[in-house]
Amino acid sequence: MSQAPQLPRPLPLPDKFTQFYWDAAKRHKLAILRCQDCGTFIHMPRPLCRGCLSSNLAPHDTNGLGTVYTYTQTHYIYHPYWADKAPYVVALVELEEDPSVRIVSNIVECPIDQVHIGMPVEVVFEELADEVSIPQFRPRQSPS
Amino acid sequence: MSTGRKLAVVGVGYSPVSRKTDLTVHETAYLACKTAIEDSGLKPAEIDGVAQYGFPFEMVTTWEVSETLGIGELQWYTDLSGTGPAGITGVIAAAAAVASGSCDACVVYRTVSRAGGHSGGEGSRTAPKAVGGDMQFSAPYGNFAAPQWFGMYMRRYMHVYGATEEHFGAVAVTQREWAALNERAIFRDPMTMEDYLACRYISEPLRLFDCDLPVTGAGAVIITTAERAKDLRHRPVYIDSWAFGTGPRPDWFQWPDMANMGSHHAAPKMWQRSQFKPEDVDTAQVYDGFTIITLQWLEALGFCKFGEAGPFVAEGNTRLGGKLPTNTNGGMLNIGRVHGISHVIEAVEQLRGNLGPRQVANARVAVAANGGGPTAGCMTFYRE
């Protein structure tokens, strides 16, 4: 691994259903699709509402607050980008506005042994190459 | 279970299963099906149904198997791929097909290649620059593989029920005891709890010894009617019931309660359809792609209460001579990841009663179960 060239973090490859999510991230918002007819939050992005089958869906800018539902510390190197970063945390964060929506995140600005289930977190944005931003969560600093 | 015609499993077999082999996946599919057909006493021309479950990169189609083995004119066939609960997916499909009269004798197989193994198989070492589909919400975070997902399920299970790492270790240690009794097992040396706890993490709390063993190989099963089974080679093993389950949200990360799995939805449905109850079961062959899945199946199937499978295993209930001998071939942790069709084969062989040192005395009812996370399928078998 040490001789492999340093590869960048894999980027998201947006499609017609997910472009809004990454566009929102670029302006530092965590947007989730929401059904305009029944209010259901839809994640992963889909063209139909799971609650009522409506296709009248629109991105909703969330408040970016959440809670760690579960997490793991990955030691195995699945991709060379993480060769010098393991172990690293992969967490599922449930959103305050609808806990049935879970976002995959690393927990940043936090020692790896401080991450715990139930930890209040808030979204921040990590800038990657080519003007791509990804949502990340860090321990909540703003009063909730 | 009112399924239509009464069903029997009449043939089972494996190809060679190993970590390093010159055999192609095609050869393993053909050899496993040949072994199962010869085990049954049926002639290839008497088989009129073929089913398989496989992932695209290691799939051998029902056409290829039929043409190669001289199976001939098919009345029913299906190539299943992707979301099902491992090898039992095809077995349940074949059972439904024979029960309904769509075909009379069906061979079903699962072929795996080592590259498909998720705990260090070659297939897991890719370095994509950009990732689409649902994985675009995971890959940028280094979230790529099943051991990470089950690491998260394990963590939630520990949080909700107070399970410990030793509870997962008890599954690995106990199954290694069984593997010592199985000459086909790849790992047979004794394992202690100290060995387990000293083993490296893949995705904490999930360790290498929580993962099944990537191999190349295949397993096959033949299902026909009880009527046709009467004059075949083995005492028939009958199929009692089956069920699939996904839970309310078939999605790895949006699945509502990650202290449970699809197993908790499949198992109660199966018992509703069964003539048996959990306490009637003499041996259980439950999925062990990761040790957490084994614990969850033991709870879902009603062999112990929710959150109590760890102590249940640690107290010796799943050993030889225990209350519920479980994964009696050593499981996929030790025989290799034949992706669950091995659990069906072991259930059938236990009910035939000729397994030598690992035979469960007077086994009459056996459960086989596959799948973890949102995907689950289970079956009950019996002899008369």
Ligand SMILES: [Zn+2]
């Ligand atoms: Zn709706």
